[in-house]
Amino acid sequence: MPELPEVEALAGFLGERLTGRTVERVLPVAVSVLKTYDPPLGAVEGHRVSGVTRHGKFLDLATDGGPHLVVHLARAGWVRWHDRLPAAPPRPGKGPLALRVRLTDGAGFDLTEAGTRKRLSVHCVREAADVPGVARLGPDPLAPGFTLDAFAALLRGGRRQLKGVLRDQSVLAGIGNAYSDEILHAAHMSPFKPAANLTEEETATLYEALRITLGDAVERARGHAAAELKAGKKTGLRVHGRTGEPCPVCGDTIREVSFADSSLQYCPTCQTGGKPLADRRLSRLLK
Missing domain, CATH: 3.20.190.10 (MutM-like, N-terminal)
Structure with missing residues (x-):
């Protein structure tokens, strides 16, 4: 997508x-x-x-x-x-x-x-x-006025997990399955960690990962013809769509959690303390 x-x-x-x-x-x-x-x-x-x-x-x-x-x-x-x-x-x-x-x-x-x-x-x-x-769209995460304080305000309240918050278009506009995986990998955070549980330092880390990941992807895509963009996106992804490959940061094997019509990819060493996530509904791993 x-x-x-x-x-x-x-x-x-x-x-x-x-x-x-x-x-x-x-x-x-x-x-x-x-x-x-x-x-x-x-x-x-x-x-x-x-x-x-x-x-x-x-x-x-x-x-x-x-x-x-x-x-x-x-x-x-x-x-x-x-x-x-x-x-x-x-x-x-x-x-x-x-x-x-x-x-x-x-x-x-x-x-x-x-x-x-x-x-x-x-x-x-x-x-x-x-x-x-x-x-219904939420704020654009690359807009000049989208500050760390604005981002922190979006994460407060409820027990929604980070993966779902990042993908919710009414919270943040434009992030889907692929780049939410990339942002969480860059931030070294589990996709299942409750957004409301983030400390101020973790919130700042996630905000920086979001801005850098999306900003770099925009620069890679800029100026390319429409026919070249799909291949360019895949080349730039470090974990999404790379199940079974080594993590480019630590070398651990990239894992996958599957759902009815989609899946997420993550690195256990970088994001979940070395523990694989067996199932989204059953996992109680929050870090």
Whole structure:
């Protein structure tokens, strides 16, 4: 799933290519992709793109005097840029193509989604905040005003575990499964440690790990073409998706805890005092 660093890079990539150019057609191909009906999707057509920005993991394509196209790529969605799109309109079918945006000069991009579980979403709205998922977002962890005190305030109260807090978009915008693993590894903390139990020193350590991990990932992704970002993300990850490999810090074997539709990876030596986490629901290991 593309997370904050990749979506930030995609916003820059598309912004460079779309800003100032005029939308000719927006063609939904997958019936499930469009989540709004007012304004209609055709309201974007004929308008110039004024910019592309990011809200958490949402892409926001704004038009000059028209509506916004707000896209969430979900787990398996992606963007494919074309300097020259095929002349014939796409046909609905079983392929990965979900939506096509054509510019008046013949260039444009496709939104694609692999797999059978279709969760990619496109919203045509007057303002980005009209999308419920955008309206619910917590603060952006890389925003200049996101201070250590602001972060500490988010962790207070309740008994939620760090992994869940970092992934909750209403708490922090843009962090998903991969980068929450990376942040916790960098902070040397268990994914199951209750957030409210952190000391002031631990909170500061986690805050620094969060800012550095995401900031470094954004810099690695910056300037790359959309087609290169997936491979670039994988190369930069130290523990996520690397079950069975040696930890790059201590050499211990990276372990995994599996869930119904996802998994987390961690290093026992770096994060859990050398003790493997057998199961998320049964583990009582909090450090």
